[in-house]
Amino acid sequence: MEINSDGRMRAITDTSFYKNQTRIALRNCGLINPEVIEEYIANDGYMALAKALTEMTPQEVIDEVLASGLRGRGGGGFPTGRKWQFAADAKGDIKYVVCNADEGDPGAFMDRSVLEGDPHSLLEAMTLAGYAIGAQEGYIYVRAEYPIAVKRLNLAISQARERGLLGKNIFGTDFSFDLFLRLGSGAFVCGEETALLASIEGKRGEPRPRPPFPANKGLWGKPTIINNVETYANIPVILLKGADWFGKIGTEKSKGTKVFAIGGKINNTGLVEIAMGTPLKEVIYDIGGGIPNGKKFKAVQTGGPSGGCIPAELLDMPIEYDTLIQAGSMMGSGGMIVMDEDNCMVDIAKFFLSFTQEESCGKCPPCRIGTKRMLEILDRITKGEGKEGDIELLESLAKSIKASALCGLGQTAPNPVLSTIRYFRDEYEAHIKEKRCPAGSCKALIHYEIIADKCKGCGLCAKVCPVGAISGEKKQPHVIDKEKCIKCNSCFDRCRFDAIRKY
């Protein structure tokens, strides 16, 4: 709750958390009842579809999307209009529209909020896409772990069918289109587009090389467009308000807004939708409210588990597809995890890599074995068993994996490692050469010691120690038996005299 200077509570949309946001994709989320189609319609819902079907040719729809400069919000940032154009130009009578609602990044829930809060916007956009490329059917591939989303999508689809917004001869035109749900099993790699299509076809969900791209050879070998939920959520607005309006938001190469899920060591966590080009600093300090407990900001990981860590010196950077890539990270689906001085960057890299390594589908050796080897090296570094040359080994492996892995998962998995080496090489070196974790986070490398001068001999530490590693006479300085200590941190937390030192 924020209070105005006159002492009154500030309206929610005026709080610093909200007022710096621009809501397009999330325009209806939380404001309308997603289970009542009339509420969507009352907020201009299905107006774009009506306009397109009655006043525009399919090519004009594509041209509008092209002109808007909209790029995919699912990770790759590929221009949406161009993708649609490829599929429209591809030969064939049967074509498909697919929505990627697999949202596998841990901690991400931007797509979920659209699916749950505004399902009709997705239906409208996919129908528009179907009209644009000449498809008759569409599939929404949604995580089975999103039961509310599944329920609301099913409800929305039946409502749309009842009102003739899906099905035969929509708006009395000769355009017919219908939508179906497919539930994903939850494997992260099934979010990769070719794996997703394989999974819809009932095959093992694993990627295949591209080209051919889905726009030419997609679902069951037919031309297919596949877009992310948030990408679609922008479409009706673009068609109603026009590409010009949309183009004014954002930067030259990254138009519009992006939804981020902010988490980690930050005061305001949650979903925010901001104009592209907003500096990182503004997101972290103005919207996110800065770092809790007066700690120092260290880095922010963008782009999900295969993004990269961006250090404090780059905080002025505007958030755009290309600047993020230059910084060794990426937009991804919009994850943003803030780290403070207590986070060890080697450990962070290990944490993210262990996620992607676990999620590797196993098809190609660079990812299947390469990420495992990188993880083994990181593991030994955090255990104080790192060897001279390990950083170089990591770099050469990472470069090779990025260049040769089959799909985006392997091609980006090394990013957290490369970016932390790039910005925090000294931390790696401290682990390897001095067997020291500067953030005091890698258990194997921390030691606890009682500073005799400060110890009052109160004995609290000895009481909390679960393994009886602390001994000493009352009122005399205590000592820690390093052999017995399991580094649980209890004594450190407990001592009221700052007499316990971690090093």
Add this chain to the structure above:
Amino acid sequence: MEKMVSLTIDGQKVEVPSSSTVLEAAKKLGIKIPTLCYLKDINEIGACRMCIVEVKGAKALQASCMLPVSDGMEVITNSPKVRESRKVTLELLLSDHNMECPTCVRNLNCELQTLAEELNIKSIRYPGEKHAARYDDFSPSIVRDTSKCILCRRCVSACHDVQSVGVISPNHRGFNTVVAPAFDKSLAEVACVNCGQCIMACPVGALKEKDDTDKVWAALADPEKHVIVQTAPAIRVSLGEEFGEGRGAIVTNKLAAALRRLGFDKVFDTDFAADLTIMEEGSEFLDRLQNGGKLPLITSCSPGWVKFCEHNYPELLDNVSTCKSPQQMFGAIAKSYYAEKTGIDPANIFVVSIMPCTAKKFEAKRPEMNSSGYQDVDVALTTRELSRMLKEAGIDVSKLPDEEFDEPLGISTGAAAIFGATGGVMEAALRTVYEIVTKKELEKVDFHDVRGLEGVKEATVDVDGIKVNVAVAHGLSNARKVLDKVKNGEADYHFIEIMCCPGGCVGGGGQPILSADERWDLDYREARAESIYEVDRNMPIRKSHENPAIQALYKEYLGKPLGEKSHKLLHTHYNERPYFDTK
């Protein structure tokens, strides 16, 4: 005409059809790009990343085996980045590989080993933990050892697409991925037909035949045992390959010499039993045709096919000929007629067969194959196992003189020889059936319509006014097409030959293994089949019913085809089998 596309590879211009891949275009220029998972026309999945190249304008390296060519494309196959990436990938594969080359069945014939040599791998920079390996030797035919598997999935495509059996697939994910039957079952517990086509596709030693050579060495060393050997038609055109002869080289008489030197008491020929099969099966066909029996009749000499039918088409089991395969007929005759004739106690006769085939190991162990009172065949070895025994004994087939097979079970005709190639059984049967029915001599014994590598071949043969519709299929996915037609009443066949393996036994799962590279340049089945027909052409007798040893066998012992003794010794029955088959 297909559109041509022009591109540059390593600075050289090349023109290729627009549907080509970069790998194919490079091959046209004589540029070698290393591959591991690629098996032309069978496995094109872009998994191993060995064949990566740099493409101007593309960020990541691209797998050339899957990359379509395009006009004006500029490709570099040999840059420092490409070489380094390939090396890293190979080192990674080796870091998760059980490198025991000297004791590995694929030593010196291993694509991984060759590649390590070609890419100049001197050490493995990234050693680490290995995946939890599975060793599965419960199947009588196939041994799986995932500690050597590189997950190229060539076997998976062979099993799924070539054979339409589909019992092996990637299980689990990521680093824990293994190619295995569902639920990590053993191959012995699923609907595997033991064809060994997965072995033929495997670039490494992760799949191999169950080695039974020790049993044969032991029998040969046992003075109590009368050890006799039979060799299948297709061995005489493949064994030479293991001794530096060309692909498909004919070594019939050197083979006889080699077996004699190994110490077999008699060197016989499965071809003898193939002629016998024709007598029985031809008669069975005529009987069904003339007496309203179940048609179409389907051949039964290929045990891979028979097991496939038991699992997948139980409703057609009555169509399958009741004749045992030549291997089993041989064993049954050896332990009855031959034993009686020579006065040797059949309990002491040990029958070894040399087969192009891994499924023959399973067949030999079928419990019903013991009508003489003894198991028809004691050990079935593959061509590869025989070659290993010969090498172990220091016998170089290419240096041996020509020798003959022993009498009487070594006497055969050209009709029997062609059993080794797809269409051969049908052709041999037609030669005999025609002459029996018409009582006229065939003007031309060659039936070209049923020869060749077309997946399904059809022909209509006029036998004394009766139009006999025949079909020939090889490779089980082709067999499926024919069987589905029969099942759905869409075909009007009288007689069908099915061979489990593509090309027939010349392409059997126990035959010498070629690398993917060599397979691209040469169709080994074609080379071996050509030789088979040459063997046939050069035989003095080319029709089974004219085989004097067969005529003597009927006269002295069996009586007539389909007679009482034949029924007991030479015919069998089949059982429906479920998908998960633990028997």
